[in-house]
Amino acid sequence: MSPKQVPAVGVDPYFPTHGDARYRVHRYELVLDYRPGPNRLAGSARISAVAGTSGAGSAAGPGAAGEPLREFALDLAEFRVGRVLVDGKAVHYTHRAGKLRIRPAKPLPAGAAFTVEVHYSGNPRPVRSQWGGLGWEELTDGALVASQPVGAPSWYPCNDRPADKATYLISITTPSPYTVVVGGRLLTRTTHASSTTWVFEQAAPTSSYLVTVSIGHYQTVLLTEADPAAGRVPQTAYLPARLLPEFTYDFGRQTRMMPFFESMFGRYPFGEYAVVVADEELDVPVEAQGVATFGTNHVDGTRSSERLVAHELAHQWFGNSVSIADWRHIWLNEGFAKYAEWLWSEHVGGRTAAGHAAVAHTLLSGLSQDLRLADPGKKLMFDDRLYERGGLTMHALRRALGDAAFFQMIKDWAAIHRHGVVSTAEFTAHAGQYAAGGSLDGFFDAWLWEPGLPALPL
Ligand SMILES: [Zn+2]
Numbered sequence: 001m002s003p004k005q006v007p008a009v010g011v012d013p014y015f016p017t018h019g020d021a022r023y024r025v026h027r028y029e030l031v032l033d034y035r036p037g038p039n040r041l042a043g044s045a046r047i048s049a050v051a052g053t054s055g056a057g058s059a060a061g062p063g064a065a066g067e068p069l070r071e072f073a074l075d076l077a078e079f080r081v082g083r084v085l086v087d088g089k090a091v092h093y094t095h096r097a098g099k100l101r102i103r104p105a106k107p108l109p110a111g112a113a114f115t116v117e118v119h120y121s122g123n124p125r126p127v128r129s130q131w132g133g134l135g136w137e138e139l140t141d142g143a144l145v146a147s148q149p150v151g152a153p154s155w156y157p158c159n160d161r162p163a164d165k166a167t168y169l170i171s172i173t174t175p176s177p178y179t180v181v182v183g184g185r186l187l188t189r190t191t192h193a194s195s196t197t198w199v200f201e202q203a204a205p206t207s208s209y210l211v212t213v214s215i216g217h218y219q220t221v222l223l224t225e226a227d228p229a230a231g232r233v234p235q236t237a238y239l240p241a242r243l244l245p246e247f248t249y250d251f252g253r254q255t256r257m258m259p260f261f262e263s264m265f266g267r268y269p270f271g272e273y274a275v276v277v278a279d280e281e282l283d284v285p286v287e288a289q290g291v292a293t294f295g296t297n298h299v300d301g302t303r304s305s306e307r308l309v310a311h312e313l314a315h316q317w318f319g320n321s322v323s324i325a326d327w328r329h330i331w332l333n334e335g336f337a338k339y340a341e342w343l344w345s346e347h348v349g350g351r352t353a354a355g356h357a358a359v360a361h362t363l364l365s366g367l368s369q370d371l372r373l374a375d376p377g378k379k380l381m382f383d384d385r386l387y388e389r390g391g392l393t394m395h396a397l398r399r400a401l402g403d404a405a406f407f408q409m410i411k412d413w414a415a416i417h418r419h420g421v422v423s424t425a426e427f428t429a430h431a432g433q434y435a436a437g438g439s440l441d442g443f444f445d446a447w448l449w450e451p452g453l454p455a456l457p458l
Helices: 054-060 241-250 254-265 306-315 327-347 353-365 384-401 403-416 424-432 441-449
Strands: 023-035 040-051 072-075 080-086 092-096 099-103 113-122 135-139 142-146 166-175 179-182 185-192 195-206 213-216 219-224 235-239 273-277 286-288 291-294
Touching: 080 092, 080 099, 142 286, 166 179, 166 213, 179 195, 219 241, 219 254, 235 241, 235 254, 254 306, 254 327, 254 403, 273 306, 286 306, 291 306, 306 327, 327 353, 327 384, 327 424, 353 384, 384 403, 384 441, 403 424, 424 441
Parallel strands: 023 166, 235 273, 273 291
Antiparallel strands: 023 040, 040 113, 072 099, 080 113, 092 099, 135 142, 142 213, 166 195, 179 213, 185 195, 219 235, 286 291
């Protein structure tokens, strides 16, 4: 990545009240206790960060430029906040309207590493949004977290912007009958009296919205064992035991999806993959780092949701490993994931990718043409048209580049930006390098920037 291609990682234009570009987080260590009955969450977050204006100095690392940090903010919903410590010393803070503003005893020089410790407790509730509740959600008997895009502060203090990726150590103590699923590797599980503490490590850089928790009465099913010699990661499922027969059929081909997508996109980016079927209906499944969460309504014994199984798995490469600098670029996540659905369909003898593209084109032709794919605006960022046109744009790009160049381009994109942060401008510059005729500027203007639907390339 050349310096001029470094994406801006400042405040998100769609969510200007989320995140703080004046520092970067390297690691979160959360030690939490959750009681499902009263829906009570209590614990602490220890955050290791570096002071510095990441917007101006990101090419050379945080702290390359900038004033000392006199104050900074974490995003945290309505909890009772106890002590807040910076580098081990109690500090002044205010907590209002989802912002925990912290004033260190002494300004932190640009480039200085520091730690923040926040002790908090309360009844976690979803963050309200135009898409409904986001983040921590109490279930009939348990809880789950689905934060995209701005629900993470519903359960832990964070620098809530997708570009600020960090590693995580998460410890959750809850009554022993419950199973706890968090993305990453389970390090230990220890039972004392009637409670069990589950400790997970997520060693890959992770955006705050992709950190998940599921707590429920789940049966654990190992779908594929790890085989490091063959480069194979373990795949595990957690589901209500009564759904096992339907689940076994519906998710039966996921273990084949993994090598298929690896042949298309390159090596799987994380150490494991888990799917959770929460004991509740969910509008849509949702991806998290190394995990996808489905609802009971996605399991019916007829594979009717298999395209979503493919979609969520594809997000591990596109969205979770290769992450967007801010939410304007959401089509990069959803366009790739949609196109992965079509590739999978063709691979298993269903409708071809070209067939799906034709259907999507017909569908979009009949809908209003007011969505700019590369900057849809907050209101339309999860509009169905963004998904369809995103997949369609991938297919049109494949037609423009030819199969060999297109698939090489995708593989290289996933490899170059593995565990990184990207923007649409970087993608168009990258794809342009694979065009035999030189520039793709006209192509991208039409497909990404003009709302009107271009003709379907044959
Ligand atoms: Zn998606």
